[in-house]
Amino acid sequence: MIDKTRSSLEAALAGVPDGATIMVGGFGEAGLPNDLVDALIAQGAKDLVVVNNNAGQGERGVAALLATGRVRKIICSFPRNVDSQVFDNLYRSGKLELELVPQGTLVERIRAAGAGIGAFYTPTAFGTELARGKETRQINGRDFVLEFPLHADYALIKAEAADRWGNLVYRKTARNFGPVMAMAAKCTIAQVNRIVELGELDPEAIITPGIFVERVVRVAVAPTAVVTAGRK
């Protein structure tokens, strides 16, 4: 019997080695798998490369992971936020490498990895300093920049509900990077609010089919948090 559910966060994070590349879903508070990130901190893997749209806000989640000093490099689109003090200090002191990627290029590189694409040309960032040193090509009179896929060893994502085969449904804008990161990682770990019986999820509504998911763990539903206004 296939059962991708894990009984604890500890079991869900078992085996993450030092040096792993780890994608972390979420945009703002929505879809941040904070319980998995806390469990990764407890698990202790170090020398990590983290892929997330932001670089941690406040003191929890990705910010707490960065604060442990176990992240070597972060790949993201918008590290600067009103409450990104943990990142800001590490970056300014040279203790954390940053690869800044336009948001759409970031998610398309992740998608390309999941879809088996070797590279792609995008118009985004042409003629800007974020395209410096990159191969360019004019196609049908328009200028493009060559970008390569972004693979990961693990993806930590948050979904609303799962079944034991790993099929996932999401809730509102908490979907964001989850379905794409799930495709790009060798091992996708989803924290969910509910685990349901096979057949309970409407097949027409499943956003991430279980083929992209290796482990599922149920977590206590977090109370509605106060949203911190930030930027992109």
Add this chain to the structure above:
Amino acid sequence: MSYAKRSREELAQRLASDIHDGAYVNLGIGLPTLVADHLPAGREIFLHSENGILGMGPAPAPGDVDTDLLNAGKQPVTLLPGGAFFHHADSFAMIRGGHLDICVLGAFQVSASGDIANWSTGEPEAIPAVGGAMDLAVGAKNIWVMMELLTRKGESKIVPRCTYPLTGVGVVKRVYSDLAVIDITPGGLVAYDLVPGLSMEELQSLTGLQLLTQAR
């Protein structure tokens, strides 16, 4: 003659009046978000948010905040009836793929050839952050910039060449400013809808730019 600059609200209203019925629109962070409050009644306009919303509605009433329903500025919003959610790759396919009719962006500078600089001041100690700015700048059918025309020091933000780091090259079609609307065309900068009391000569000397009047 004396003139009064358009207030931020008047500017938002002026821009919003040009958004057509049925338009798919992304409003950038900052000044452009004000446009949402001034969409003309009787037109169905679809607001897009990078993090996966079409048909975005206004901020929720206090007590109705859902932390799973945020806009690109990470603030709580609502969904209109008929609205839809989707993942980030689909969202940026909408942006990059030219499916949005209009994207309204703020800017530090816009060049006479339509280059835009709005993501970085280039200061070496600043923490760099780009978000979706570069994707938005290349994607929509119409890139409109909404900004005050002059800096606090009185320098024009429409310039022959941008001195700030670029966000996109040759993409801006129109600038809505507190003094005038300016189209960026292959033939040059076309200024119109100047605030009452401001002459073309004055606008020209304020900006230091060669401006054309609109052919009618």
